[in-house]
Amino acid sequence: xxxFYVIWHLIRLSLAYDGRNKQALYGIILYAVAVSYxxxxxxxxxxxxxxxxxxxxxxxxxxxxxxxxxxxHLHSENRFFTAAQWSGPREWALAMMxxxxxxxxxxxIFTWYMFKLWMGITPxxxxxxxxxxxxxxxxxxxxTTFIAAISSRSQQTLGLMGxxxxxxxxPILLIGVVGxxxxxxxxxxxxxxxxxxxxxxxxxxxxxxxxxxPYLWDE
Amino acid sequence: MSSLKAWKILGIILxxxxxxxxxxxxxxxxxxxxxxxxxxxxxxxxxxxxxxxLSISLFYSIxxxxxxxxxxxxxxxxxxxxxxxxxxxxxxxxxxxxxMMFGLIGLVTGMLWAQFTWGSFWVxxxxxxxxxVTLMVYSAYFILRSSFKDETAGNRIxxxxxxxxxxxxxxFIGILPRLTDSLHPGNGxxxxxxxxxxxxxxxxxxxxxIIGWALMGWWLVTLKRQIDRIEFIRRNxxx
Numbered sequence: 001x002x003x004f005y006v007i008w009h010l011i012r013l014s015l016a017y018d019g020r021n022k023q024a025l026y027g028i029i030l031y032a033v034a035v036s037y038x039x040x041x042x043x044x045x046x047x048x049x050x051x052x053x054x055x056x057x058x059x060x061x062x063x064x065x066x067x068x069x070x071x072x073h074l075h076s077e078n079r080f081f082t083a084a085q086w087s088g089p090r091e092w093a094l095a096m097m098x099x100x101x102x103x104x105x106x107x108x109i110f111t112w113y114m115f116k117l118w119m120g121i122t123p124x125x126x127x128x129x130x131x132x133x134x135x136x137x138x139x140x141x142x143x144t145t146f147i148a149a150i151s152s153r154s155q156q157t158l159g160l161m162g163x164x165x166x167x168x169x170x171p172i173l174l175i176g177v178v179g180x181x182x183x184x185x186x187x188x189x190x191x192x193x194x195x196x197x198x199x200x201x202x203x204x205x206x207x208x209x210x211x212x213x214p215y216l217w218d219e
Numbered sequence: 220m221s222s223l224k225a226w227k228i229l230g231i232i233l234x235x236x237x238x239x240x241x242x243x244x245x246x247x248x249x250x251x252x253x254x255x256x257x258x259x260x261x262x263x264x265x266x267x268x269x270x271x272x273l274s275i276s277l278f279y280s281i282x283x284x285x286x287x288x289x290x291x292x293x294x295x296x297x298x299x300x301x302x303x304x305x306x307x308x309x310x311x312x313x314x315x316x317x318x319m320m321f322g323l324i325g326l327v328t329g330m331l332w333a334q335f336t337w338g339s340f341w342v343x344x345x346x347x348x349x350x351x352v353t354l355m356v357y358s359a360y361f362i363l364r365s366s367f368k369d370e371t372a373g374n375r376i377x378x379x380x381x382x383x384x385x386x387x388x389x390x391f392i393g394i395l396p397r398l399t400d401s402l403h404p405g406n407g408x409x410x411x412x413x414x415x416x417x418x419x420x421x422x423x424x425x426x427x428x429i430i431g432w433a434l435m436g437w438w439l440v441t442l443k444r445q446i447d448r449i450e451f452i453r454r455n456x457x458x
Contacts, residue, residue: 146383153376154366163362167355168384171391174348178398197394204390212379215284 006087010095031066032111035059040118052121053180059115060108060133061173064140065165067104068148093149093213097142097206104141105134123184128191132183135198136176140169142205149216172201227438233431237264240424247421251336258332259421260428265325268432272318272440273357277385279311280378298455302448308374311381312364313443317436319357326350345395346403352391356384 018025039047039055047055087095112133115121123129144165151160179194241260249256288304295303302309329350330340341347363380367373 150363150376150380153372154363155368160363160366164359164380167352167359168387170348170352170355171387171395174391174395175398193398197398200394201387201390204386208383208386212284212382215375215379 003091006091007095007098010087010092011099014096014099028063028067028107029110031063032059032107033114035063036111036114036118039115043119047119047121049121049123049184050181052115052119053123053184054177055119056112056115056121056133057136057173057177057180059111060104060137061140061166061169063107063111064104064137064144064169065162067100067107067141068144068165069161089214089217090210093146093209094206096149097145097209100141100145101138101202104137108133108137121184123180125183128195129180129183131195132176132179132191132198135195135202136172139172139198139201139205142202142209143168143172146205146209146213149213153216172198175201226434230431230434230438233427234435237424237428237431241428244424245420255332255335256421258328260424262325262328262332264425264428264432265321265328267429268436269318269321269325269353271433272314272321272436273353273385275437275440276311276314276318277382279307279314280381280385283307283311283378284375284382298452301455302451305370305374308378309444309447310440311378312361313440313447315357315360315381316443317439319354319361320439321432321436322350322354322357326354344403345398349388349392349395353388356388360384 036056036059039059043051109130112130144161147165147168148161151164154160175194175197179191179198182194183191237260241257246254246256283305286304286307329347333342334340360377360380364373364377367376
């Protein structure tokens with residue numbers, strides 16, 4: 001029970017930190033708005049639904065990478081050691097990943113409505129589509145948060161982030177795109193397996209992060 | 220230090236046998252595939268050898284994380300004990316190196332086979348996507364390894380990345396073929412090797428070839444490790 005309290009407190013700490021750094025938050029929201037508007041200009045209403053789906057997944061993937069770079073400060077030694085004094089590294093890792101997951105999931109839903117507004121895409125079953133996007137984004141977020149922790153331990157943080165994350169992001173991207181195309185083209189298709197696959201990815205990343213994080217700081 | 224042990228001789232014999240029997244032996248006459256079915260002995264065995272070596276790499280990465288340097292032999296010199304402390308990690312990285320080599324050979328043999336049966340060097344197929352992801356992930360692993368000034372921290376953090384990447388890769392390879400169609404046997408309505416393609420006579424070449432290539436791979440790992448050791452000593456003596 002104490003563990004949950006510690007994790008909840010760490011999440012509130014991150015929330016307070018983001019509240020004080022609103023410009024970073026606005027930057028991410030502006031990214032979602034600007035990119036979806038730029039894409040609608042480029043395609044000027046001629047993008048088919050399938051292309052729209054492919055585009056939104058690419059936008060979500062890169063916004064996941066961006067969010068991780070924003071969270072690089074979370075992995076600075078000072079903040080880590082301050083938090084580690086009263087919580088374990090595992091609780092710290094879980095809290096950071098969960099916070100980023102919820103944040104990215106909400107952001108993905110916001111991005112989707114921007115897309116819908118400007119690109120005019122209508123999936124056959126919107127709720128399942130939203131579920132797929134939110135699950136995919138939260139998996140992106142959990143993964144990039146952990147990779148950001150890895151790359152912050154090396155000397156070349158910024159260059160490494162993309163190199164290390166994109167290959168492992170590809171599986172999630174593929175499952176998400178294949179699932180979304182199935183939902184968009186016919187809402188009656190059974191997509192439970194895609195939801196299950198993405199949830200499994202989320203869970204695996206959380207468990208791996210929980211197990212492996214202490215070794216990152218093992219001096 | 221390295222002598223010709225029984226398992227090395229076994230590896231040579233099995234690989235030689237699989238090459239000779241693979242090129243001269245009797246194979247089923249199937250439409251489209253024709254004689255290219257012999258590529259099964261050379262293409263598919265590369266993937267099995269790669270996965271075996273990557274699993275060995277995972278095993279040693281886990282051992283490296285769990286290893287406590289205080290258990291080391293106190294009588295060794297500083298240089299030798301530093302090498303000994305990283306022995307599991309050096310085994311993990313050497314295995315990953317050799318696995319990458321098998322992966323690249325498997326990719327090239329597969330692309331040639333695809334050209335003559337499916338009519339294109341590259342198709343959008345879950346197995347090919349899995350391959351591309353695997354090769355990219357392990358390239359990233361080597362870049363991560365080389366980006367640390369402090370080797371001890373670098374080895375530990377690359378071990379963490381190795382475990383993370385391997386587990387996600389296996390989940391992915393396990394999930395995606397079940398969700399999408401594939402041109403490969405055993406997926407999306409295509410019959411598997413087990414049902415009729417791989418008849419009894421082919422099994423007698425296929426399975427020994429896997430064992431043979433895995434043994435040859437492990438031999439290469441030991442050689443790679445000796446090269447690493449020489450480089451390690453030279454680097455530290457120059458300092």
